[in-house]
Amino acid sequence: MKILVAVFLVLVVVGTAAAGCPDGWTQFLDLCYIYQSAKASWASAQSSCQALGGILAEPDTACENEVLIHMCRENGDAGSFGPWLGGQKVGGAWQWSSSGAAFDYLRWGPNEPNNSGGNEDCLHYNWLSWNDLRCHYQASYLCQRAAE
Ligand SMILES: *[C@@H]1O[C@H](CO)[C@@H](O)[C@H](O)[C@H]1NC(C)=O
Numbered sequence: 001m002k003i004l005v006a007v008f009l010v011l012v013v014v015g016t017a018a019a020g021c022p023d024g025w026t027q028f029l030d031l032c033y034i035y036q037s038a039k040a041s042w043a044s045a046q047s048s049c050q051a052l053g054g055i056l057a058e059p060d061t062a063c064e065n066e067v068l069i070h071m072c073r074e075n076g077d078a079g080s081f082g083p084w085l086g087g088q089k090v091g092g093a094w095q096w097s098s099s100g101a102a103f104d105y106l107r108w109g110p111n112e113p114n115n116s117g118g119n120e121d122c123l124h125y126n127w128l129s130w131n132d133l134r135c136h137y138q139a140s141y142l143c144q145r146a147a148e
Contacts, residue, residue, distance in 0.1 A: 020032065020147035020148060021147055021148075025145070026067070026071060027147050028063070028064065028067045029063075029147075030146065030147050031064070031144050031145070031146065031147060032054075032144065032145050032146070032147050033057055033067060033068065033071060033142060033143065033144050034052070034054075034142070034143050035071045035072070035074075035075045035077070035083065035140070035141075035142055036048065036049075036083075036140060036141050036142070036143060037075065037077070037140050038140070039138035039139060039140060040084075040138060040139070040141060041135060041136045041137065041138060042056075042084050042088070042122040042124075042133075042135040042136075042137075042139075043135065045084045045139070045141035046084075046086065046097065048141070048143070049086075049141065049143035049144075049145075052143055052145065053145045054143045054144050054145030054146075055086050055097065055098050055143065055144060055145070056084055056085055056086030056097065056141060056142065056143060056144075057085055057086055057141075057142035057143060057144040058085065058086040058087065058096045058097070058098060058144065059085060059105075059107070060096060060101075060103070060104060060105050061105055062105060062107075065105070065107050068085075068125075068142055069125075069128050071142065072125055072128060072142075073128075075140075077125075077140055078127070078128050079127060080126055080127060081124070081126065081133070081137070081139055082124060082125035082126055082127070082128070082139070082140070083124060083125055083139060083140040083141045083142045084122065084123070084124045084139050084140070084141040084142070085123045085124055085125065085130070085141075085142060086098060086123070086144075087103065087122070087123030087130075088121055088122055088123065088135075089113070089120075089121040089122075089132065090121075094113070094123070106130070107129060107130045108129060108130045108131070109126055109127065109129030109130060109131055110129075112126075112129070112130065112131050112132060113130075113131065113132035114132070115132060116132075117134075119134050119135075120132035120133055120134055121134070121135055122134070122135040122137075124137075124139055
């Protein structure tokens, strides 16, 4: 695991040095990511990411998830109620918001998603694992956009 993380970090550093992402964004392969500390509801965070030319981050591979986890740690946001991600529960099924594709890679925390209290329909990091949370909760967020 440590070796994998190290490899990812090297890729992140190499990616950052290469052209392709606007200032302040972190490149990994063909995507750029940015952490936004401002607190917002899930929908409002999605709109803010769209205003930046992107979408809420959709970590649909283990590598992308590791990059985003690293960004949470770097920004001191590795605890509970961490940043929003671009997934939602629609008609009882979890999907990536940009495509409607069902989750393939999964990184839920233990016993999650638990829909605690009902209406936990939006995806975010809780202690660096995926968790379901009510969509109007005010949280930080992670955006992604295509590298150019
Ligand atoms: C559901 O998970 C949350 C963490 O997101 C936890 O605080 C809560 O106690 C859990 N609820 C139940 C009913 O297990």
